[in-house]
Amino acid sequence: MEGGFTKNLGKVYALYTLGFLVFFAFMAVLESLGFSAETIGIGFLLFTIGIYALIGWLSRTAEVDAYYVAGREVPAVYNGMATAADWMSGASFVALAGGVYFGGYPYLGFIVGWTGGYVLVNSLMAPYLRKFGCYTVPDFIGTRFGGNFARVCAVVVLVVASFTYVTAQIAATGTIAAQTLGVPFEYGVYMGLLGIFICSMLGGMRGVTWTQVAQYIVLIIAYLLPLIWMSNRLGYGIIPHFSYGEGVHRIAELESQYGLQKAAENIAGVSVLTTPQNAPSGGGWKMITLAICMMAGTASLPHILMRYFTTPSVRAARKSVAWSLLFILMLYLSAPALATLTKLNLLDPNLPTSIIGKPFEEVSALSWIQHWSSIGMVAVADQNGDGILQLNEFFMKPDIVVLATPEIAGLPAVISGLVAAGGLAAAMSTADGLLLAIANALSHDLYYSVIDPKADTRKRLIVARVLLVFIGVAAAYMAAQKLTGILGAVAWAFDFACSGLFFPLVLGVWWKRANAAGAIAGMVAGFVVGSWYLYMVFNGLMDPWFQIDHLRFGIIGMPASLIAMVVVTLLTPAPSKEVQDMVDEVRIPSGKTILGSH
C-alpha cells in the first residue's frame, strides 16, 4: 500500500463495496439454481476471508511506525469505520439483539453503555493521548507517571482485560465457522484464528486498520439487509427504526396474553423467555450500574484507545471519535429493532411465521427448528403434554437470535450466508484489534521499554509477531474450553479495564498533582478489589452487595481505584516540574508530541 492508496481510499472502498454486492447477487443466483445453503455459506466465508487476507498481505510492513500506529496517516472517517469494526465484536453483532430479546430492560444497559462511553473517550481521553504520541496505552502510563513499575501494572491490567475479551471473540468466530462449515467447534476456533493471523501478522496496525474498514462494510450490510427485508414483510417500512414502537406495544399485549412463566423443566444451554420486553419498574439500578461499567470500560480499553493514535492530528482524533459513534449507531439503533421484530415473528399469531400456540407436531417439523435443534441451540418440548407449543416450551440460546433470524423470518438462504459473514467480520475485527493491543503492549512496553531498550527495529518487530502468534494460540485454546457465554466474558473485560485503568488514565491528564505512587496504588487497588469481588460473587462465596452481580464488578473496583489513587498521591510528594510541564503540553493540540522521537 503506497502513498497513492491513502489518497484513493474513497474509490478503493466504493469499488470493494460494489464487488461485495455483486458477489452477494451471484450467490443469490446460485441459490436459485439449486445450490445448497451449506455451499452458499462456505462461499461467503471463503470470499470474505480471502479479501481480508489480501488486504493484510498488501499492508505488510517492516517499519515500526506503520506496525504500531499505521504510520499515523489514517483519515478521521476511515478511522471511524475501523474503530466501529474494532468495537463491534461478536457480542454486539451476534449476542446483543439476543440479550435485548431475552433480558428486557436491564440489558438495555449494554446499548446505552456501549455508546455513551464514547462521550468519555472524546472528552477525557482520545485527544490528549493522541497529543502524547504514544504507541500503546501503558506507554502513556509509563511516561506520564514515570518508572517501569507503573508501566508493568498497566500492562498486566491490559493483558487480563483484553485476553478475557479476545477469548470470547475467538469463541464467536469458532461458533460461526463451525455452524457454517459443519465442523466441530474446536476446529472452528482454530480456523477462525488462522484468519485473524492473516490480517494482523504481516501489517500490524496498518494491516488491521484497512481490513477493519473492509470488515465494517461487510458487517453493517449483513446486519441491515435482513432487518430491512423483515421489516418490509411485517409492514414497518424500509427503515423500521422509527416505526417499530407499535411492535413494542403489541409484544406487551402478547406477553400478558401468553403469560411469562418459567419452564416446567429446564434444558441445559438454552432458555425460555421470562423477562418482559419493556418493564423498567425497579430495574433502574441494575440498568445504570451495567451502563456505567460499560461506559467507563469503553474509555479504558486499550484496543479502542489505540485506534485514536493512528490519526494524523489531535483534531482528526476528536473528529474520528464522532465518526466512530455514528458508524456504531448504525448497528446499535438496529439491534433493538431486530429483537422486537424477531420476537413478533415468533409470537404474533397473526403472522405466518409464528410458532407459539401452534400444534407441537407442526412446529417441530419446521426446518429451522430442526437445523438449530440438531446443534443444541434451540429446543422445543411439549412439557405439559397438551400438543400445543406454549411460550415456556420454546427454548433458545440467546446468542443465536441474530444468526437464526433470517431462517425464522423465512428469508432465503443467501441472507443466512451474509449474516454469517457479517458475524465473522465483527468477531474477527475485534479479535485482531485485541490481539494486537496485547502483543504490542508486551513487545513495546515489556520487551523494548523494560527488558531490551537497545533492540533494533527488525528484532522488535520479530518479537511483536512471535508474541502475537503465541497469545492467539493461547486465547484459542481457552476459547475451545467453552468457559462462559459471549456476553458474559465481554462484560468482564470492560469491568477489568475500568477497575484498573479508568482513573489512572483520566487523572493522568486531568490532575497535574497525580504521581507515580498514586497511579500504581490506583491500578493495583482497583484491579485487586474488583477481581476479588468477581471471584467471591461468581463462585457464590458471598452475597452481592446492593444487587451488584458479577457482570458489574467495575462498580466496586472503580471507587477502590479512585480512593487509593487520590489518597496515596496526596500522601506522597508532587511530581517533578518536568512532569507537570509535560501535562501542560498534553493539554494543547499544537506543538510536538511528547514522545516525539517515536
Add this chain to the structure above:
Amino acid sequence: MADNSAQNRAEHWRKTRNLTILILVLWVLFAIIIPYSAAALNSMSFLGFPLGYWFCVQGSLIAFVLMIWFQNWRQDAIDDEHGVSE
C-alpha cells in the same frame, strides 16, 4: 500568532475544562438519569414508542453523537481563538 504565555495557556485550559464539565453534565443526564427514570417516562409516548424505552434504545444514543459533534465544534473554536490548534 501562537501566544505561548502562561496566561494564554491557563485561559485556554479554563475554557476547555468548562466545556468538558458541561458535556459531562449532559452525559450524566442522558446516560444515567434518563435511563434510570425509564419507568416514569414510559407513561408518555413518542413516535409510537413508550418514551422511556425510546430514550434507552434511540434518544440517548442520538444525544451522545450530537454532544460529541458539539464539543468538537466548540473545542476547535477555543483552540483557534488561543492560537494552539495544529
